[in-house]
Amino acid sequence: MTQTTVLLLAGDFVEDYEVMVPFQALQMVGFEVHAVCPEKEAGDACPTAVHDFEGDQTYTEKPGHNFELNHDFDAVDPSEYDALVVPGGRAPEYLRTYDEVLEIVQHFFEADKPVAALCHGLQILAAADVLEGRTCTAYPALESEVKTAGADWEDSVTRDGNLVTGQAWPDHPEWLAEFLDCMGTDVDHAEPAAADD
Structure with a gap:
């Protein structure tokens, strides 16, 4: 059986949790995840931004980590991948221009x-003109863009065929569970290991 390979599109000031958590969680269940960014190679880093909800009218933004890419963007052949992850943050605003x-x-x-x-x-999916006729969600301020x-x-969190969308990182548990289900990966019945007596 071949290993499932997932492509993850990162960029400068991608949201910290939204790139780190899926990258690690998908590896945890045994997938190979290639994190890439235009004009960057494996070993390069994307600075991240931490977006938080602290009672203001919009999210706050703070410096995050440096997220290390593990694959060359120029080497990507999308036909070799089984699935795609598109995190949020500020990166999509400029990634959609490529x-x-x-x-x-x-x-x-x-x-x-x-x-x-x-x-x-x-924002990237809208720019790629792939949302026509779909049902989805995004960060609430993007409702007009999506429509x-x-x-x-x-x-x-919404699943429409093979498209799974969420509004922000607080949706991770449900969003990732739907994505894993979409790929035929069952994690609902995991049993904790028995403790030694």
Whole structure:
């Protein structure tokens, strides 16, 4: 049996939790995850931003970690991947200006492969023109963008075929569980190891 390989699109000031948690969680269940960024190679880093909800009218932003990429963007052949993860943060705003990024996203939709997008990651999907007729969610301030791209809006984690979307990192448990289910990975019945007497 071949190992499931997931492509993760990162960029400078990607949201810290939204890149770190899926990257590590998908590795934890045995997937190979290639984290890439345009114009960067394996070993390069993307600075991250921590977005938090502290009672203001919008999220606050603080410096995060340096997220190390583990694959060269120029070496990506989307046909070699089983699924795609698109985290949020500020990175999607500029990543959507790269034709190569949009072409990668379009491949996953044309091939009907699982795609998990979170928060501002939907900006990339909207720019790739793959949301027409879909039902999805994103960071709430993007509702008009998502609707303009032709999608129906939901206010919670949503699965539409092979597309799984969430509003922000607090959705991780449900969003990741739906994505894993979409890929046929059953984690609902994990049993804790018995303690030695």
